[in-house]
Amino acid sequence: MGSSSYLLRVFITAVMFLQAHSSIPTIVGLYGETIEVPCINGGAQPDGLMFTKWKYMKDDNTAGDLLVKQAHKEEATIQASDGYRDRVSIAPNSSLLIAKGTLEDQRLFTCMQVWGGNVKEYPVQVSVHKRPSPPQIKDKAKELENGKLTTLGTCIASDANPVAILTWTKDGQPLVPDDKTIKITGQVTKDPSTGLSKASSLLQYTAGKEDVGSQFTCVATHPLVDQESAPETFTVHYPTEKVNLQVINKGAIKEGDDVTLKCQADGNPPPTSFNFYLKDQKVPVMDNDTYTLRGVTRESSGEYKCSLLDDKKKQDTQEIIVHYLDLSVSPSGRVLKNFGDTLVVMVDQNASVDAQISWTKDNEKLEKEPVFGELTYADAGLYVLEVSVAGIKKSHSFELDVQGKPSIKFLTEKLSSDGNSKVLICVAEGSPEPNVQWSVNGTNEKTSYSSGKVTHEITVVPSKNLTVHCTVSNSLGEDSRDIFLQSVIVEKKEPEGDTSTGNDQAKLIVGIVVGLILAAAIVGLIYWLYMKNSRQGSWKTREKEMGTSEEEKKLEENNHKPDV
CATH class of the missing domain: 2.60.40.10 (Immunoglobulins)
Incomplete structure (x- = not known):
């Protein structure tokens, strides 16, 4: 003060x-x-x-x-x-x-x-x-220079009694004079006509970079009222201490991209011209702080710099990586193989960093790269390889077709749900898709084909026992198999499940019926003898008891007559 x-x-x-x-x-x-x-x-x-x-x-x-x-x-x-x-x-x-x-x-x-x-x-x-007029900062400095004691301005509060006391603040904090970096000189004058006092305070201030944007105010203290001037900010000039080089591109840099370099310095006023060093090639750029590399390649990767025109020591460095991806895959296109053949997939990729690789088969993701042994019909499909590196994506595909002549895997029959017909099922493998033919006519024909497997069903009503042929064929050959069908008219409907149990039950029923017939015949014979004896009475001699030879013959003949 x-x-x-x-x-x-x-x-x-x-x-x-x-x-x-x-x-x-x-x-x-x-x-x-x-x-x-x-x-x-x-x-x-x-x-x-x-x-x-x-x-x-x-x-x-x-x-x-x-x-x-x-x-x-x-x-x-x-x-x-x-x-x-x-x-x-x-x-x-x-x-x-x-x-x-x-x-x-x-x-x-x-x-x-x-x-x-x-x-x-x-x-x-x-x-x-008398309260003073509101304080005002006059004779303000146009700019402040870093490290130099400069007159910032003069604060005036006039027409007061007693005289106002003036203080300076920066960002709300009082400035304390030290006669080196901050000097404050006060003065009081009186109006000869009114006797009122005018207080003035001159501030000399040594600014630094930290004062950019700082607000300076003057406060007038008086017994009647305390008043504050409007805040003032000042441009602070200071030399460059640090240079910063930036790569403006968003995301990873790929081959063919344009790359913009921007050089900035912390001085005020900021420098507008710089030297750019493009992999040790010096390129001065006047009245501009950017430089653009057109259509970069993988050879453009490396160290880049920028510096002040007049001070090479004040510089900054950036490492630029240009990403790339080369991909070669074998086989490609449509690949035709025979059932049981082998297939080797070869992938050759060259990238700037580790690539992300994914395989799909018929749009379903595979856990790893496909490796084939002896080819089966299930191996057939559309294979797609996708490789990505830092925003670069490449894909390759091949369609594997596994062909072979038809082979019937099994031929079977079953009763329909109502027990009045039979369903014949013929399952075979082969590619191209085999054609299925039966030796009988049927209804409700159904066919499905997937991964080289064909399933064909027909419904028939056999009126007598017969043998049915299933024949499958394609351009590479054919195969045939027979099945014996029993007529549904004479065949007893058996519950589905264990057939051995049904046969045992049928045999048991037949045995019971035969046993009942034999028992009835025996009972009938005994009854006939009883009735005969009743009509003749009892024999009184041994000859009568034994019967005549003629009667014995008749009895023997009766015993040898077949049962009805």
Whole structure:
């Protein structure tokens, strides 16, 4: 803080101290307003008051009369003959009223009251205050130079009483002078016509790069009000300390791309011309901070630099990698192989970094690269290889077709769900898709073919036992197989499942029927003998008991007759 500001603070502190410890009260009036000076410190008027008189201390320290107010009169008698004549009056409570207060009113006024045999005086010191105009920063610097003590500006707060105290802040923090990097010089002047004070404060400041964008303000402190100036920012000039090289391209750089290099420096004002070093080739660029490489190749990969035109040491470096991908795959296109053949897939890829590889077969992702042994019909399909590196994608495909002559894997039959027909199923392998033919006519014909496997079904109603042929054929050959069908008319419907259990049950039923027939024949024979004996009665001789030879023959013949 300047010496004048310091002395001003000491003066105001001393005045306040004297006022606090003086027996004479002090009142503060406002400049340009009516000043009311109380009598008896605003206390009650004494009984029997005869008159009140106001006096004041002149500039030559002599007493001067202002007015007299008789208790029994309504109007006061003005005694002043100077400038107070038209400005003073008295209030009902005996206070002195001074219109349009000025700094000349800062003096001692005395109220004298007389009642009975008493005379008493009440002196009052008057101080007049005026708020300063809002502080303004004038004579501002156009720019600040890094490390150089520069006059930033002058702050002014005028027309004040007492004088305003000025302080400087940067980003809200007070600036403390150190007489080296920060110097503050204060000055106070008075208007000869009004006596009001004008405070001014000149700031000299040593700026740095950190002051870019900083806000400087001036604060005026006054007993009536504290005010702050509008913030000011300043351009700070400083030399380049660091150079930065950037690659403007978004994402990875690929062969054929254009690559833009941008060189920047932290100086202010910033440099506009640079040297670019393209793999040790120096290229000066004037009034521009960028350089573009057109259609880069893998050979463009390497180290690139930029520097100031006049200072090669201030430079920056960037490593550029140009990504590429070469891909060669065998086989390709349509590949025709025979069932049981072998196939070798060869992939040759060359890339700037490790590539991501994926295989699909018929749009289904494979876990790894396909490796074939002896080819089967299931190996047939469309194979697609995709390889990617840093945004570069390449693909290759081949369609494998495995062919072979037809071969029937099994031929079977089953009862239909209603038991009135039979379903014949012939399953064979082969490629191209085999044609299936039957030796009988059928209905509900169904055919499916997938991965070299054909399944063919027909429904037939055999009226007698017969042998059916299934024949499969394609351009490479044919195969045939027979199946024996039993007529559904004579065949008993058997539950599906274990056929051995059904046969055992049928045999058991047949055995029971035969046993019942034999038992019935025996019972019938016994009954016939019984009835015969009953008709003839009992034999009384041995010959009768044994029967005649003729009767024995008849009986024997009856025993040898077949059962019906």
